[in-house]
Amino acid sequence: MSNEKKQVPIRQELFTWPSDKPELIGSKCKACGSVAFPKVSSCRNPDCESDAGVGEFLLGNKGKLDSFTVMYYQPPAPWQGMESMVPFGQGFVEMPCGIRVVSVLTSNEPKELKIGRNMEMVVEKFFEDEEGNDVMCYKFKPV
Amino acid sequence: MREVAIAGIGMHRFGRWGDKTDLELGLDASKKAVKDAGMKWRDIQAMACGKFTSGSSEGNNIWALGGATGIPIVNLENACATGGSAFRLACQWVAAGFYDICLAVGMDKMPRHFITVQSPDKDDDYWRWRLAGVSNPSYWALDCNRYTHRHGLTVEKMTDVLVKIAVKNKKNGAMNPNAWYQKEVTPEEVLKSPMVAYPIRQFMICTPDEGGAAVVVTTKEIAKKFANGRPIVTVAAYQLGSKFYGAPSAEVVDLSFNPIGNTPSVTKDTARRAFEQAGIGPKDIDMVELQDTCAWNELEYFEEMGLCRPGEAPSLIEKGVTSLGGKLPVNPDGGLISKGEPPGASQLAQIHEVVLQLKGNAGPRQVEGAKVGLCHVYGGHGNSSVVILKK
Secondary structure, X not given: OOOOOOEEEOOOOXXXXXXXXXXXXXXXXXXXXXXXXXXXOOOOOOOOOOOOOEEEEXXXXXXXXXXXXXXXXXXXXXXXXXXXXXXXXXXXXXXXXXXXXXXXXXXXXXXXOOOOOEEEEEEEEEEEOOOOOEEEEEEEEEO | XXXXXXXXXXXXXXXXXXXXXXXXXXXXXXXXXXXXXXOOHHHOOEEEEEOOOOOOOHHHHHHHXXXXXXXXXXXXXXXXXXXXXXXXXXXXXXXXXXXXXXXXXXXXXXXXXXXXXXXXXXXXXXXXXXXXXXXHHHHHHHHHHHHHHHOOOOHHHHHHHHHHHHHHHHHHHOOOOOOOOOOOOOHHHHHHOOEEXXXXXXHHEOOEOEEEEEEEEEEHHHHHHHHOOOOOEEEEEEEEEOOOOOOOOOOOOOOEEOOOOOOOOHHHHHHHHHHHHHOOOHHHOOEEEOOOOEHHHHHHHHHHOOOOOOOOHHXXXXXXXXXXXXXXXXXXXXXXXXXXXOOOOHHHHHHHHHHHHHOOOOHHHOOOOOOEEEEEEEEHHHEEEEEEEEO
């Protein structure tokens, strides 16, 4: 069926998709090992003088909550998230390699969002695009 | 390098000004600053003009409105450090001996609501909104909640401190004819204002607005000549910084960060360099103007600049140390919480306040005996400027 509803990622090469166990996609310097997210085309470490380049690096789908907040207003464009998402949690999530990523959280309840608790990545619908596709993005969920 | 002094200050009240253009705001502040210096328009030898929102050669437009005299003009943008960057450039020109008398001016007419994407490029500023809807208050709240956790505080305790800061700044603003909001609020009103980014509420946050401010800088010798025996204010430090790879937290617009060792925050490092340039330490400061984009930021930057020990700010604030009459008053002009923020003018307005204070011209909000004042701004992409002024 050509009019079947598709799930499309909000940005290419941001997370592995489609997947039952999606992971964030970053990059890692082939010389100094510095990790970046989202992936970059050259190393951002100012002390790295190498031209070795960067390779794709999967950050995994589990982390720890570094901090959180709850956003009570619908953010302005280019945010397009559904109004039904508000209020929503936002967090810094520490991934096993040490990098902290900024993410929407599945919970907006401060009692659930204890700093240091384990978090798992999920991919959920943020909004519907003009063609009727579900536009998908990563979120982190307390586990 | 030559010692730099303030010759004159001027400010157009911050607020909402309807059809009045940002050029008119900048022109008004510039004319006041030249007049305050006791100088003529033609005495200005170079101009640095800061404006955050898009435009083209706005400084040239202002100069033409006041009377074009062929002087070199540089127009610049540096997020919330835009006005501070214009000031620093003017100071550098005088210090290096390029010019003897320079004007730094900044102005903006900011759109209402959250400050959103500025660049046409799909940069981090675009993606932070697109992927996570992280507003500037979201970043502040994320750092605030981490601090609360690390220092073993409860959110209720932190909220008490934030309320105290908001009430203090609104009280100071009520005494400042150049502030947008000139009305005191009660703790109950702050607590009843809508939650924006947990635990930060609307009355704890500064609002983008419209305004202009200008400063004439010159050499100490020329300033003395024009002062006719009145006290002069010198510029002891003018430092600018930007974010570090490996910084301890995200700067506004970042989608990730990767703390490394003891990498400093930009505010900490810029303040350190300012103290070094001034040859003084945090204990020598009598009053502070700092970037209270929300009440939490006042606490955060007070600590980061070394004005107290880490973890000490909440109890000092509760004791009234940062209130007028306290040992180290912060934002006696009401801060951004009372003035609102046109980023082009913001730090120039802080300098305006410190000059009034050091000269003893601050009226009911006077900090008694103030001899040394510090101005700090911080903004998107980690732009930070720290200025120290001395009597």
